[in-house]
Amino acid sequence: MKNQIFRISKEEKEELKNKLLKEKYFVSEIESEVLKDNTSFLTKFSKEFCFPYVVTNFNALNDYMMDLDWLNNELGYVLIINNFNKISCTSYNDTIAIAESNFSGMIRWLYYWEEEITRVTGYWNEEKQIFENGMSPRKFDIYLVD
Template structure:
């Protein structure tokens, strides 16, 4: 499984899903033009990934975020996950450092976990795809 972050042009989402044969994947969408701060991002993630109410309440902690993004048991019936961030350039444009941290977490923590770390750290863990599509 080649989990990754991919920069694409608007309208290419379906092509990527077909190219990588991403059937039965949970699709979460964010509109970066509405995400100005880290808190906005966290609240959008909670909605997009349908976090159970009151489960993910520490929205200021990157560690809590990583823990929950490597759980997703409430939507584990899917073969993988796709996060589409539309208007990515606009997302957190006044906070490039924080935006960079978020993207680093996908590359260094979340995507590698779902690729194979889950097999060694979770009882009966199953490798899944995790793609982040950055759209502009």
């Protein structure tokens, strides 16, 4: 399994979303317009991923996005960002913060759910020289819809 970021059309999105929901993946769909500032971004993710608490900083966001136990989904997670080409920020500083914090964090989530989760949740077997008994990797794909 390779977690990835894809760019798709609106037409492809509907078919894909229906397929993923039918297969029982957790699917979150957000509009890019709400990502115009850090507060909107953090609040939207808190709601969409049903965080136990609203997050107010990117460290907390990353902690929650690399947990997600409360969603009780063994298959994985999909984030759909609609109208990605229309992301606009209220200020240059917000644009830089979103680019540096938010999107680099998203790439980290892909890797975490693909591979790192087995090491973080398991233990090192010195004799076998491998991590054991960790949680299984899960799908975490991001779809950017034009």
